[in-house]
Amino acid sequence: MEIAKTYTPSEIEDKWYAEWINKNIFHSEPDDREPFTIVIPPPNVTGVLHMGHALNNTIQDILIRKARMEGKNACWVPGTDHASIATEAKVVAMLRERGIAKRDLSREQFLEYAWEWKEKYGGIILQQLRKLGASCDWDRVSFTMDEDYYNSVIKVFIDLHKKGLIYRGTRMVNWDPKAQTALSDEEVNFKEVNSKLYYIQYPIAGSSDYITIATTRPETILGDTAICVHPDDPRYYSLIGKKAIVPLINREVTIIADTYVDKDFGTGALKVTPAHDKNDYELGKKHQLQSIDIFNPDGTMSEAAQLFIGLDRFAVRKKIVPELEEKGFLVKTEDIKNNVGYSERTDVVIEPRLSNQWFLKMKDLGEPALQAIEKNNIVFHPSKYKNLYRHWMEDIHDWCISRQLWWGHRIPAWYNENGEIVVAENLEEAQKAFQTQFPAAPNKNITQDEDVLDTWFSSWLWPEEVFKGITHPGNADISYYYPTNVLVTAPEIIFFWVARMIIAGYEYKNQKPFNDVYFTGIVRDKLGRKMSKSLGNSPDMLELIEKNGADSVRFGILICSPAGNDLLYDEKLVEQGRNFSNKIWNAMRLVKGWQEQGKITAEGEDNTQAIQWFDNKLNQVLAEIETYYTDFKISEILSTIYKLIWDDFCAWYLELVKPGRDAGISIQTYDATIVFFEKLMQVLHPFMPFVTEEIWSLLRNRKENEYCIISKYPKAGEINKNTLANADRIFELINKIRGFRNENNLSPKEALELNILSTDENLHLQWESKIIKLANISSFNFIKSPMEGAKQLVIKTDEYYIPHQADINVEEEKEKINKELAYTKGFLNSVVAKLSNERFVQNAKADILEKENAKRLDAEAKIKALEEALSRLN
RNA sequence: GGGUUGUUAGCUCAGUUGGUUCAGAGCGUUGCCUCGACAAGGCAAAGGUCAUCGGUUCGAGCCCGAUACGACCCUCCA
Numbered sequence: 001m002e003i004a005k006t007y008t009p010s011e012i013e014d015k016w017y018a019e020w021i022n023k024n025i026f027h028s029e030p031d032d033r034e035p036f037t038i039v040i041p042p043p044n045v046t047g048v049l050h051m052g053h054a055l056n057n058t059i060q061d062i063l064i065r066k067a068r069m070e071g072k073n074a075c076w077v078p079g080t081d082h083a084s085i086a087t088e089a090k091v092v093a094m095l096r097e098r099g100i101a102k103r104d105l106s107r108e109q110f111l112e113y114a115w116e117w118k119e120k121y122g123g124i125i126l127q128q129l130r131k132l133g134a135s136c137d138w139d140r141v142s143f144t145m146d147e148d149y150y151n152s153v154i155k156v157f158i159d160l161h162k163k164g165l166i167y168r169g170t171r172m173v174n175w176d177p178k179a180q181t182a183l184s185d186e187e188v189n190f191k192e193v194n195s196k197l198y199y200i201q202y203p204i205a206g207s208s209d210y211i212t213i214a215t216t217r218p219e220t221i222l223g224d225t226a227i228c229v230h231p232d233d234p235r236y237y238s239l240i241g242k243k244a245i246v247p248l249i250n251r252e253v254t255i256i257a258d259t260y261v262d263k264d265f266g267t268g269a270l271k272v273t274p275a276h277d278k279n280d281y282e283l284g285k286k287h288q289l290q291s292i293d294i295f296n297p298d299g300t301m302s303e304a305a306q307l308f309i310g311l312d313r314f315a316v317r318k319k320i321v322p323e324l325e326e327k328g329f330l331v332k333t334e335d336i337k338n339n340v341g342y343s344e345r346t347d348v349v350i351e352p353r354l355s356n357q358w359f360l361k362m363k364d365l366g367e368p369a370l371q372a373i374e375k376n377n378i379v380f381h382p383s384k385y386k387n388l389y390r391h392w393m394e395d396i397h398d399w400c401i402s403r404q405l406w407w408g409h410r411i412p413a414w415y416n417e418n419g420e421i422v423v424a425e426n427l428e429e430a431q432k433a434f435q436t437q438f439p440a441a442p443n444k445n446i447t448q449d450e451d452v453l454d455t456w457f458s459s460w461l462w463p464e465e466v467f468k469g470i471t472h473p474g475n476a477d478i479s480y481y482y483p484t485n486v487l488v489t490a491p492e493i494i495f496f497w498v499a500r501m502i503i504a505g506y507e508y509k510n511q512k513p514f515n516d517v518y519f520t521g522i523v524r525d526k527l528g529r530k531m532s533k534s535l536g537n538s539p540d541m542l543e544l545i546e547k548n549g550a551d552s553v554r555f556g557i558l559i560c561s562p563a564g565n566d567l568l569y570d571e572k573l574v575e576q577g578r579n580f581s582n583k584i585w586n587a588m589r590l591v592k593g594w595q596e597q598g599k600i601t602a603e604g605e606d607n608t609q610a611i612q613w614f615d616n617k618l619n620q621v622l623a624e625i626e627t628y629y630t631d632f633k634i635s636e637i638l639s640t641i642y643k644l645i646w647d648d649f650c651a652w653y654l655e656l657v658k659p660g661r662d663a664g665i666s667i668q669t670y671d672a673t674i675v676f677f678e679k680l681m682q683v684l685h686p687f688m689p690f691v692t693e694e695i696w697s698l699l700r701n702r703k704e705n706e707y708c709i710i711s712k713y714p715k716a717g718e719i720n721k722n723t724l725a726n727a728d729r730i731f732e733l734i735n736k737i738r739g740f741r742n743e744n745n746l747s748p749k750e751a752l753e754l755n756i757l758s759t760d761e762n763l764h765l766q767w768e769s770k771i772i773k774l775a776n777i778s779s780f781n782f783i784k785s786p787m788e789g790a791k792q793l794v795i796k797t798d799e800y801y802i803p804h805q806a807d808i809n810v811e812e813e814k815e816k817i818n819k820e821l822a823y824t825k826g827f828l829n830s831v832v833a834k835l836s837n838e839r840f841v842q843n844a845k846a847d848i849l850e851k852e853n854a855k856r857l858d859a860e861a862k863i864k865a866l867e868e869a870l871s872r873l874n
Numbered sequence: 875g876g877g878u879u880g881u882u883a884g885c886u887c888a889g890u891u892g893g894u895u896c897a898g899a900g901c902g903u904u905g906c907c908u909c910g911a912c913a914a915g916g917c918a919a920a921g922g923u924c925a926u927c928g929g930u931u932c933g934a935g936c937c938c939g940a941u942a943c944g945a946c947c948c949u950c951c952a
Contacts, residue, residue, distance in 0.1 A: 003911095005911085005912075006912085006914070007914090190948090190949080197952085213952085214952065215952060216952065217952085260950085260951090261951090261952090262951055262952080264951095265951055265952065266951090266952065270951090270952055271952080272952095277950085277952075278950060279950045279951085279952075280950095280952085282950085338951085338952085339949080384878065384879065385878095387877080387878055387879095388877085388878065388946090388947060388948090391877065391878085391947085391948070392947090392948080395948090491946085491947090492947095494947095495947095522946090526885090526886090528945095559886095559900080559901095560886065560887080560900095562886090562887060562888080565880090565887085566945080566946095567886090568885090568886065570885095570886085570901090572901075572902090573886095573901085575914075576900085576901075576914090578914065579912095579914040579915090580914090581914090582912070582914050582915090583911095583912065583914080583915085585911090585912080586911045586912035586914095586915085587911065587912080588911085589911045589912075590911035590912080591911085592911090593910090593911070633888095635887090635888095636888075639887095639888090639899070639900065642900080643899080643900085650911090650912085651916085651917095654911080658911085661910060735917095735918085738917060738918065739917090739918060739919080741906095741917085741918085742905080742906065742917070742918045742919075743918085743919090745905095745906075747906095747907085748906095748907075748909070748916095748917075749909080796895085824895090826894090827894065827895075830894060830933090831894080833932085833933095834893075834894095834932075834933075837932045837933085838932085839931095839932045839933095840893085840932050840933075841932095842932095843932075844893070844932095844933095845893095848893055851893085852893080855894090855895075858895070859895080862895090
């Protein structure tokens, strides 16, 4: 069989994914094994796979695959959330294309379209995750609007309301005029923008005086109901209590005094618009001011504004300024930088707006969740996020959970004709509730609240309700899989989601939802810019996978993802992954070559040393990897395996044992090599599942159901440090001989004579044939004293001499030796200084002292050898 | 404004409880090599006063303080 010279991932990847699915390998059911559970951070149902998902899900897949190979019952639950704002926007857009306006539809009709959209386009991302190789249990796909899930959200709302934690209130909320809904504080992003500060003078009633205020939002003067100054500001003593006249609309407002005002900002006089500013609202409450709402829900001016009715708020700003100027009210404008809130979802400027919303009291709920992190019951990786979390939890605000949308979980609150409210699961229950709670009212026309709940109010139940832990408490799944092992997510949603899941976990399971939380970094392009749709700097994931293979994409993302730091993605890294696959592929071709040409023989070259060395090396790396896994240093694991395979296995081990052109390979060597190769594929499998499964299948004739993905993960064995150190000495010698060739422009084909002056001849004898092979040595001898007229190499206390007719540049040689001598002497001095320092000898630990003594002896021997070499050159 | 965090080779990053064979890796760069696994390759080389200043210590990339620049989060100055 001819094996292709380069590895081609596309068919191979599809083949193995289908095979794994076919064998039901990703599916998990509770049994007597230890569970290892991950719930996916549910992507938005409207989402498509981008770099962030790829990073996040590759890490989850790595952890799941590793656990599965360790014999744990690995369960990775996939799913999506319903994303009320985003989905509703998609549906509205779809309707617009069909010439249908949302306002012409009933709620029921709209929801029918929404489900149609969801069935047709929603959850594409789950298909895309398969391409990435994600080993999710696809029989367990959850959606936050599934029937049970829906019920769980309603159940929790009712329960929290019963506990007195949910209340309805009139509050200044963050209004998104585009989505036309309230948002929680967490959904508002503040951006520093260049604005203008407008100085506007208001005439004082019954006088020719003016009071000048400064504002960034001149359009809101139409809603002004007061002017506020600082009580201790002498400039305004005489004006307090008088009336000012709002320009253009001639409304008389009172000049009030409050210490809230900053005397030094602007003019020290503040216009107060209680309906459209959080602080003004507070002032308004305190001073019992009138509140005039001058905006419609879509951000246009309402009737109450009197002017510019129906015009957008920003258009009004443009129009009102010239008008104020024309009429002599505008004093001046100034450039200013200020922070403006934008909607997380629609990126429009948030309009503070007074409205009736539902809130969840967070303070008491948050307490166990704060403690969980403080006491390390849940561990954050990296731990720096602990501070961030504490900071937020200690100053937690009530959560605005209602949204003025249709797509989502409809708030189970009911109103009678008196505007009285009950909270109940359905109409029937609501009627009963009204009868007992408000028996005097007619309770005939009961209507349900029109609003839905914040999407996060459903996804905070995710780790519980994907196992139906809320709707069917105590069932077999929730008892077995909960708490889950690790959550892998982005730090951006630490408050939105992580904190709230922890809260819900303690409230409804009295138990944390996960043991560890691993926060990934932010994916940036190679210029360090955050990847975003608007910049268009995010590559098309499916194209990338198609072109390079999922393994390479996974490699490229992971190799540059230091724990908790941002990663700068560069397509070159994906190429590096592709090259790596190819390297492994070719190593396999070499090994297969031995098998197929019938080269395996009973006798053959003795490779005991090489096999022992690599066995130890492998064990050493396996142990190292284990500690990296516990520290979630995922990127380190990959680069460690990369070096192990490329440098140690391919460049050293295979070169050491590779038989000559027509020679055979011993059965012992062959078997050992296959075992090593298998172990390498196993440790790499979680990172690059496809190429490893393919190679695994080719290394031996496999039995039914004998797959790499479910093979037993190799355990680290005993490590003999001597074996490793000895091999390093030999490898260094080979390197130095190669370097000598390079420096002198000698062909690798030109064999050299090697004379060895060593106290450990036995070691050199053991490795003799390997040194001869890899360094191309023509004669291999031991000598008892330094050799004249030969190139000297010094490694620790061993000396090597290579007689060579090529001109050795004596001056250059001397300079090199002198340089090394100077360094070594300096080094020795520092060691001696240390050892003769009483305080060092007293304070340092025994093993450090021992090390220092050894350093001294080595350095002394080296200096002696170098000095001898120098004298021979003179 | 408050908080968290970072600044180590051209680039991206490792450097565990302070102890000079620890100043490292990968990529990139440079030179040589088509040698029967692999040019998506092989062999080798060059590259850093560990941001700056000061302190603690017998000893500091590592600990402490200040400065400069950056990142992120929070934030009611219109």
